[in-house]
Amino acid sequence: MQYISTRGSAPKIGFQDVLLAGLARDGGLYVPEQWPKLRSGAQTATKQYAIRAAEVMSPFVGQEIDAKVFEVICVEAYSNFRDPEVAKLVEIGDGEYLLELFHGPTLAFKDIALQLVGKLFDHVLKRRGERVMIVGATSGDTGGAAFDGVASCSNVDIVMLYPQDRVSDVQRRQMTTLTSPNVHAVAIDGTFDDCQDLVKAMFNDRKFRDSQQLSAVNSINWVRVMAQVVYYVTALEKLGERAVFSVPTGNFGNVLAGWIAKQMGASIEGFVVASNRNDILTRFFESKQMLANEVVPTLSPSMDIQVSSNFERLIFEINDRDGAATAKQLTDFRMTKKLTVSEDGYKKWIEGVFVGRRCDDRQTMATMQQVFKESGMLIDPHTAVGLAAARQSAGVDYPKDVPMITLATAHPAKFPDAVRKATGQTPKLPAHLADLMGRAERSVSLPNDLTAVQSFVANCRR
Numbered sequence: 001m002q003y004i005s006t007r008g009s010a011p012k013i014g015f016q017d018v019l020l021a022g023l024a025r026d027g028g029l030y031v032p033e034q035w036p037k038l039r040s041g042a043q044t045a046t047k048q049y050a051i052r053a054a055e056v057m058s059p060f061v062g063q064e065i066d067a068k069v070f071e072v073i074c075v076e077a078y079s080n081f082r083d084p085e086v087a088k089l090v091e092i093g094d095g096e097y098l099l100e101l102f103h104g105p106t107l108a109f110k111d112i113a114l115q116l117v118g119k120l121f122d123h124v125l126k127r128r129g130e131r132v133m134i135v136g137a138t139s140g141d142t143g144g145a146a147f148d149g150v151a152s153c154s155n156v157d158i159v160m161l162y163p164q165d166r167v168s169d170v171q172r173r174q175m176t177t178l179t180s181p182n183v184h185a186v187a188i189d190g191t192f193d194d195c196q197d198l199v200k201a202m203f204n205d206r207k208f209r210d211s212q213q214l215s216a217v218n219s220i221n222w223v224r225v226m227a228q229v230v231y232y233v234t235a236l237e238k239l240g241e242r243a244v245f246s247v248p249t250g251n252f253g254n255v256l257a258g259w260i261a262k263q264m265g266a267s268i269e270g271f272v273v274a275s276n277r278n279d280i281l282t283r284f285f286e287s288k289q290m291l292a293n294e295v296v297p298t299l300s301p302s303m304d305i306q307v308s309s310n311f312e313r314l315i316f317e318i319n320d321r322d323g324a325a326t327a328k329q330l331t332d333f334r335m336t337k338k339l340t341v342s343e344d345g346y347k348k349w350i351e352g353v354f355v356g357r358r359c360d361d362r363q364t365m366a367t368m369q370q371v372f373k374e375s376g377m378l379i380d381p382h383t384a385v386g387l388a389a390a391r392q393s394a395g396v397d398y399p400k401d402v403p404m405i406t407l408a409t410a411h412p413a414k415f416p417d418a419v420r421k422a423t424g425q426t427p428k429l430p431a432h433l434a435d436l437m438g439r440a441e442r443s444v445s446l447p448n449d450l451t452a453v454q455s456f457v458a459n460c461r462r
């Protein structure tokens with residue numbers, strides 16, 4: 001399998017290079033040359049998650065990693081999940097399901113991709129005799145999940161920038177209490193956007209990028225999207241019938257993975273794209289026009305995003321894979337904050353497949369409360385946005401008798417304040433993190449200044 005850039009001018013590359021590159025040199029995102037078809041093997045519904053994962057992902061990996069070796073990598077990646085099912089399908093009402101994706105080490109669905117990405121980096125870099133410096137910005141969940149994924153890689157160093165005082169205590173501690181010498185959390189005196197701008201500036205500095213061998217694991221990295229395709233497939237195989245998925249959405253990575261599963265032949269009826277008050281996608285699905293606003297903080301901070309970077313992969317498809325047209329549309333969007341898709345493109349790719357639904361903080365709280373009353377279950381605010389959207393949509397956008405699966409993207413203990421406020425209950429951290437709040441922290445603070453950050457990064461290379 002070869003990969004092409006959504007902006008059409010970067011050369012085709014294979015799986016290993018896509019893994020290490022993250023972003024294409026032309027500023028685009030890598031996508032496979034074609035969408036492979038799913039093959040249902042023997043007893044797929046009861047197969048171990050890691051084994052089915054290796055089967056589902058194998059066409060994307062192609063010949064670049066031996067199939068047996070890849071299977072072993074998958075088994076290792078999913079060996080430290082607290083639930084053996086990894087992605088656990090739970091019925092909470094009549095035809096209403098949660099797909100629990102938070103049983104990994106850092107309690108958010110991002111572990112499912114980043115545990116695998118860490119193992120793959122280790123494997124590919126060892127084979128090539130190379131090392132990399134991963135730099136990234138995090139608004140909370142990516143930092144901890146990326147650290148945990150690469151903490152044991154001897155050929156990877158990682159620096160994550162986060163906005164000082166704007167991530168939750170649990171999120172910060174998941175980054176600052178690790179003792180591995182290769183992980184570095186840096187508090188930046190600025191916002192998440194400032195952090196992201198610093199990372200972009202480091203990548204745009206070609207000399208710095210090459211001399212430090214910079215690499216990225218943010219959600220535009222193809223391998224993260226690929227790993228997320230799997231749980232849509234396994235959930236449907238367990239359910240045994242068609243379903244709608246409601247997906248709490250920020251960068252559009254998770255819901256895009258579902259759309260890819262559908263392209264591959266998974267029996268998905270459609271998607272509810274769930275947003276909080278940062279509802280650029282909801283407005284797009286209503287008006288066929290993307291219009292960026294200011295970001296407002298909400299109870300579901302990992303979805304506080306206005307420009308969903310992974311949406312570019314869908315735009316590329318809507319443009320019939322015309323890279324030049326996609327590049328133009330996205331450069332214009334940066335300037336004008338406006339993007340429109342054609343009537344035909346909308347009909348062919350969006351209508352009947354995606355609907356957008358939004359949910360404000362008041363509804364988020366009410367949904368957490370409602371679920372606790374109905375079933376005694378605690379859900380996190382991101383999951384609550386997804387479930388509220390699902391409940392708005394069932395019987396309106398989709399027939400009521402089609403099962404609705406909401407992706408539960410974080411463990412409630414990751415957002416204890418919101419959960420406590422809504423339900424009066426304090427969710428408990430799982431045993432491996434029970435002493436998190438008492439562990440010693442190790443973090444550096446830096447000004448919002450490129451030179452300061454670059455010299456810090458250069459000093460972290462071992």
Ligand SMILES: *Cc1c(COP(=O)(O)O)cnc(C)c1O
Binds near residue numbers: 252
């Ligand atoms: C990252 C994140 C999301 C958003 O996922 P995208 O792939 O960016 O759409 C939703 N919920 C939680 C808990 C997250 O950490």
